[in-house]
């Protein structure tokens with residue numbers, strides 16, 4: 614190993630990734646070469662000092678920049694949940710519309726065979742839903758397209774269990 | 785990265801996702817200084833760094849819900865910062881920095897040191913020199929082109945591992961090591977000249 618090779622291996626030497634045999638060779642060179650010893654010591658001093666003096670090297674954020682940034686980030690953070698809420702509200706409105714359609718279709722006997730089957734087996738097992746949809750069918754038209762919460766939850770589950778590609782309603 | 789820091793990051797991520805009150809304050813407390821510093825060391829201009837920091841926090845707030853957590857939170861936010869800053873630099877004409885080649889060590893044809901070496905490693909251990917040295921290291925760091933500067937700042941100033949820096953910059957570990965090494969060689973040379981001149985003058 615000559616001085617030039619040594620100089621280019623110093624990063625490996627200090628981060629511990631050097632092959633042990635090379636390290637031995639490097640140490641042997643250092644022991645007998647004054648310029649390399651000095652070079653190595655000053656090289657190491659650069660990174661040691663840099664870490665030690667971070668506080669002096671880093672840029673301090675000026676108070677007025679800090680204030681502006683804080684204001685900006687808070688405003689941005691406030692706006693963001695608003696957007697999320699808008700989006701969720703939209704999803705909720707869409708779902709209500711679908712439930713309303715489904716309830717009307719059930720009352721009018723216009724459900725697709727797949728959902729009618731699911732509905733039938735659920736109503737057989739769930740007295741609450743059974744009674745609600747029975748009365749809907751008897752009166753013909755739904756008194757309200759917004760079913761009670763318990764039933765609503767069951768209908769949502771039903772809608773979610775419908776296999777992909779199956780239609781809700783008869784054409 | 786300390787275990788405590790990991791825990792702080794985990795808690796911050798959790799409260800940001802939940803939109804908990806105080807989450808944004810915590811984000812600012814932990815990262816405002818770091819992000820501004822990193823942006824400054826890449827952009828070297830206060831108003832650019834401020835705008836970049838705004839963009840970074842905006843991105844973090846927008847994307848925190850979809851952040852996968854495959855990498856550490858700090859590494860994600862640093863990465864956003866680096867990308868944001870590099871995008872800004874791309875639009876600008878880069879002010880050319882000094883050629884790093886002129887400051888690499890010189891060797892004879894036989895690969896021996898071409899000039900005698902001055903050992904200042906003991907000298908810089910004096911605490912009285914710290915402020916001045918810190919200022920000089922910052923000045924020389926600013927002279928590096930951004931390619932070397934970013935690596936030097938993340939690795940030697942911020943103390944991240946080569947692997948972490950590689951992940952943040954999307955480069956290989958050998959590429960990081962080679963840039964870091966050259967940055968240190970440049971700083972070593974500049975500091976030597978500075979300290980020698982000081983002695984002569």
Ligand SMILES: [Zn+2]
Nearest residue numbers: 615616646649
């Ligand atoms: Zn040598």
Ligand SMILES: [Zn+2]
Nearest residue numbers: 739741742767
């Ligand atoms: Zn039911």
